Amino acid sequence: MTHISRIASVLARRHPEIEVRPGSTGTAAYAHDAGTRPRVAHPDAPGPTVAFPATVEQVQDVVRVAASLGVAVVPRGAGTGLSGGASADVGQLVVSTDRLDRVLEVSPADELVVVEAGVVNADLDAHLAPHGLFYAPDPASYETSTIGGNVATNAGGLRCAKYGVTRESVLALDVVLADGSVLHTGHRSVKGVTGLDLTSLFVGSEGTLGIVVRATLRVRPRPVARRSLTAFFPDTLRGAHALVALAATPVRPAVVEFLDGPTLRGIDAHSGSDLSARGGSLVLVELDGYGIDEQTRDLTAALAAAGGTVRVESPEDAAHLWHLRRHGRGVGRGEPRWFVGEDVAVPRSVLPDVFAYLPELERRYGVEASAVAHAADGNLHPLLSRPVRADDAPDVVPPDLAEAATALVRFAVAHGGTVSGEHGIGTVKRDWARLELDDVALRAQHAVTAALDPHALLNPGKALPVLEPRTPLDGPVPRAAPSTHPDPVPTTV
Amino acid sequence: MTHISRIASVLARRHPEIEVRPGSTGTAAYAHDAGTRPRVAHPDAPGPTVAFPATVEQVQDVVRVAASLGVAVVPRGAGTGLSGGASADVGQLVVSTDRLDRVLEVSPADELVVVEAGVVNADLDAHLAPHGLFYAPDPASYETSTIGGNVATNAGGLRCAKYGVTRESVLALDVVLADGSVLHTGHRSVKGVTGLDLTSLFVGSEGTLGIVVRATLRVRPRPVARRSLTAFFPDTLRGAHALVALAATPVRPAVVEFLDGPTLRGIDAHSGSDLSARGGSLVLVELDGYGIDEQTRDLTAALAAAGGTVRVESPEDAAHLWHLRRHGRGVGRGEPRWFVGEDVAVPRSVLPDVFAYLPELERRYGVEASAVAHAADGNLHPLLSRPVRADDAPDVVPPDLAEAATALVRFAVAHGGTVSGEHGIGTVKRDWARLELDDVALRAQHAVTAALDPHALLNPGKALPVLEPRTPLDGPVPRAAPSTHPDPVPTTV
Incomplete structure (x- = not known):
């Protein structure tokens, strides 16, 4: 009897209050994230065992039981990731943050919120609207992805052009470590330099260092004005060069998206729009904040000087354009x-x-x-x-x-x-990551990972290429070999 | 013959191209930073040995020799720190970044610069001015402190109200590790999530993880407008409450400084100014960017509603006020x-x-x-x-x-x-840091430090309280006991 086959019964006996689904065909969806779902369904493929702790203490209990049985733990938010970071073998225990879904505090005076990891990004934003606040990071998955997953991947999005990625919005974290203890990082103040910046270390660590269970997030006042502009260019390269020219203006838009010619044609084919009739590439901009007319003037001048046909879009047209940008890339129609x-x-x-x-x-x-x-x-x-x-x-x-x-x-x-x-790197980009991380960097990455998770309990094999045992940094233990989970290529974008 | 007494001769023999000053009364200034200088001079006190490598390779050579002799290394920028982070015992080797003072690249199109660690903050800013760019972090020491020191302490300053602290301006680092290897972290792109965020980990690590030798920094276009406002309040508490009220406006000034009543009186006594005649506390604001009139209008309304007497200052008066804020706190006059x-x-x-x-x-x-x-x-x-x-x-x-x-x-x-x-914590605030870092946090901090510097070669005893050996996190080695260097209290602010 393997340890994974025991974990559901051990958890049921020791912690009957925690919902656990034993591995079965019913948990097959937990074997993959949005980027690694197989093209061909395997109806008989069993999934991993999945635990649904509802409190921080329950997460600790689950981790301790998994550690005692030597079962690897795969933290999972909404499973919207695109790199396989939340994929799990049948021999691993998925810890879902679905039940950790409470907004614990909104403090307009301190411009912060405290949330549990399973709160959905869009739900948080809706929660903030009555306070005149918003949460800036807006990954493409914002309607379904969770804050915990956003933190684990250091999620970006469109608005990070002005407001930064998730890292710039995280003030403090509560993290369940591999030994079941809870680590508090950061503080409620904006600034703070006591000790190493472990908050930033956990942001983007893809579940390999600990399970983020709570986050104190920086939120912002809704801007006094927003305005969308389009600039169409004759072809893709003219538009791409205009993006460089924008750096010479002091305007810092909230969003600057670029869509090349093939993308415009794909959207038109998919959505019945007529973008490609307006030009061969599109720079789509959202300005916000004070001086919106001055910003519009300077940005328009720069885009026009670069050869663009610039238009301020009506709120209705703008909403439609942003919808097309977020949802329609022309994928999925026509031939397989x-x-x-x-x-x-x-x-x-x-x-x-x-x-x-x-x-x-x-x-x-x-x-x-x-x-x-x-x-x-x-x-x-x-x-x-x-x-x-x-x-x-x-x-x-x-x-x-x-x-x-x-x-x-x-x-x-x-x-x-x-x-x-x-x-993120997950499983899909591990080989590619080796192109970026040289031996020194890879050894340092593994050394830090091993320092916090010495037995490679947490999401083993994710986020980093394997380190050959022959080249350890002076002292630390390299992580275990990666999971044997097969990783089909992502089919969504 | 102790190892420290040999290091100068070993370096001279193996690396004659590296300038080294053996420990003597002439190097006594390197025993302290600006915060730990003794009130009473000790003219006969010998200082530590100091090396002045002029290239990254020379830093590697120095570290390797120090490691081979078991001599602890204390990285040092301009020594303007206020927490003892750059203080050194006579038994330690100071590695000065004074000779690493080149601006290697300015890229306006990518809004970044590449500099060596010893470049002075203000010199960098002067270097950027002809390009219409500026470097945002402006610690009080900006006229003399170095980028390497700023990175090591995650320096703040006045403008981080809007532009963030040093961390938000660092894209990539080259760091010499304890084994003499060079670690490259980060990238030239704004975004990137490959592996753990080691760039952020090194920012603020106070020289305990490695010696920062090069930094790729984000720079910004100079704002289209700047304007300074004063709001005087009847007393300190009314002013302090106005600061909270500011959160309810969408204005985000570049700088918001608050000076309480005793500070205003101290400045007046020191500088012959008449600030305290204008009110009992002062909110001093710099606005910048687009819509400066709209920003002024909204901010003025909020400050006036909170009971302030608001005035837009002329550029000349503003310059004088900022000088008073930065340089005159009334310290050093009168009785000892x-x-x-x-x-x-x-x-x-x-x-x-x-x-x-x-x-x-x-x-x-x-x-x-x-x-x-x-x-x-x-x-x-x-x-x-x-x-x-x-x-x-x-x-x-x-x-x-x-x-x-x-x-x-x-x-x-x-x-x-x-x-x-x-x-930063340095040596001065180690005991206080224990108030903030609980056992779990302290173990995690030491585990990460030990992962990158297993023999506690780099700035041992700084930045973290001692971890009792009886409570190690599962696996890693706690750092050595702190230096025995005596730390008088800081006398500058």
Whole structure:
């Protein structure tokens, strides 16, 4: 009898108040996140055991039991991740934060909230609206993803152009560590330098250092004004160069999104819109705050000087455009296709080079390539695809497409960028992460991880490439080998 | 022959190109930082050995030699710290970053600079001005302190009200680790989530994890407009309550400083100004950016509603007021006094409680208390003092003053605040840090430190209270006992 098969019964006996679903076909959904769901359903595939603690103490109890049985723990929010960070083997215990869904405090005077990890991003924002406040980080999954998951991945979104990523909104965390103790990091004050900045260390750690159970988050007053502008350019490259020109203005929009020509055509095909009739690429901007007319004037001048056709959109048209940007990339219609969605980030000046490289990728690898970008951050979401062919293996990304994707990641890293701007490494990007992390960096990463989770109990094998045992940093123990979970390529973006 | 007495000769033999000053009375200044200089000079006291590497490779060489001899390394920028973080025993090797003073790159398009650690904050800003850019973090020491020191302490300043502390301006670091290897963290892109956020971990680590040798920093366009406002209030508490009222407006000034009544009187006595004739406390604000008239209107309304007498200051008057704020607190005139300068931070709503508590401290401990605050951040710099008495020990803070200071720190921590908003823990605040870090937090802090510096080579005993060996986190080694360096109380603020 393996330990995982015992964990449900041990938990039921010792902690009957905690809801636990033993591994079965009914928990199969917990084997994957949104990025690693197999293309072909396997109706008989069993899932992992899943625990649903409803209090911090219950999370501690679950972790202690798992540790005592040597069962690895996979923390999970809404499972909206795109890199496999919340995927779990049948031999692992998923700890869901679904029941930790309370907003514990809203303090307008201190511009902070205290929430449990399972609170949904959009629900928090709705909770704040009556107070005239908002929570800035808005990942694409904001309608369903949880704060705990946002913290674990250091989620970005559109508004981080002005307001920063999740890290910039986290003041303090409560984290259940691998030994079941609760670590309090940070404070309720904005500033604080007592000890190492463990708050930032946990943000983006993908569940490998501890389970975030509570967060004290910085919130902000809703801006006095918001305004959306479009600038259409004759082609993709003219638009990409305009993004660089924007750096020369002092305007700092809340959102700067860039949609290339193929993306506009895909949206039109999917949504019946006419964006591609208006131009060959689109810079879509949201301004906010004081001096909205002055901001509009300076931004319009810069975009027009760069060759754009600029228009201030009505609130209704703006809402429609933002909906199209968030929801319609033209994926999923027509012939069956393989898709690989990427998440590289580059210095902003490199954006035109990336967009010039996409057609080269298409020629060299026989794929189609398009990209949207959170342009102010240099964060691109390229989409590479090709039709499914009869001789393709069913659940493995075709080698030609994988090679094209790797080439693009190499391009970004070689230009001072990164493998992942906001989605995280999970299991899907472990090999790519090795392109960015040299031996010294990888040893340091593993050393810090092992310091807080010496037995690799928490989300083992995620977030970092394997460290060869022959090159440990002076002292610490390398983490265990990665999970054997198969990782099909992400098919959503 | 001890190892420290050999290190100068070993370095001279192996690396003659590196400037090294053997420990002598000529290096006595390196035994202290600005916060731990003894009140009474000891002309015969020898200082530590000091190395002045001029390249990253030379830093690596110095660290390797020190490691081979088992000599602890104390990284040092300009020595302007106020918590003893750069203080060194005669048995330790100071590694100065003085010769690492090059600005390596300015990229306006990517809004970043690459600098060596020894570049002075103000020199960087001057370097950026012709490009229309500025570097936001502006600690009080900005005219002399270095970027490396700013990074090591996560320095704050006045402008972090709007632009964040040093952490928010650091994109990437090159760090020499305890084994002499160079760790590259971060990237040139704004976003990036590959692996743990080691960049943030090194920011504020006070030289205990590695020696920062290069930094890639985010810079910003100079604002289109700047405007300074004063709001004088009848007394300290009315002013402090106005700070809370500001949270209800959507205006986010670049700087919000608060000067209480005793501070205004001290400045007047020191500088011949007439601030206290204008009111009993002062909220001094700098607005910047777009919509400066709208911002002025909304802020003026809020401050006036809170009982303030508001005035837009001319650029000349504003410059004089900011000079008074930065340079004149009335310290150092008149009878000899003991001073303790603190650096607590609290949630902004607690600011009135802190200012109400200061007179209570005065009564209970027989001290005088005043405070300025970086008010938008809730970061206070209280100044506690009393006259020197004949029976005071010469270099030890009097117990009554120390108790008053500890009471204030306890007050801040009990209200969700922190021991140190921006100065760091160093040696001076190690005991106070224990008020904030519980056993779990302290074990986690030491575990992470030991993971990167397993032999406690780098700045041992700084930044963290000692961890009792009986309570290690599962696995890691606690750091060595703190240095035996005596730490007089800071006398500057």
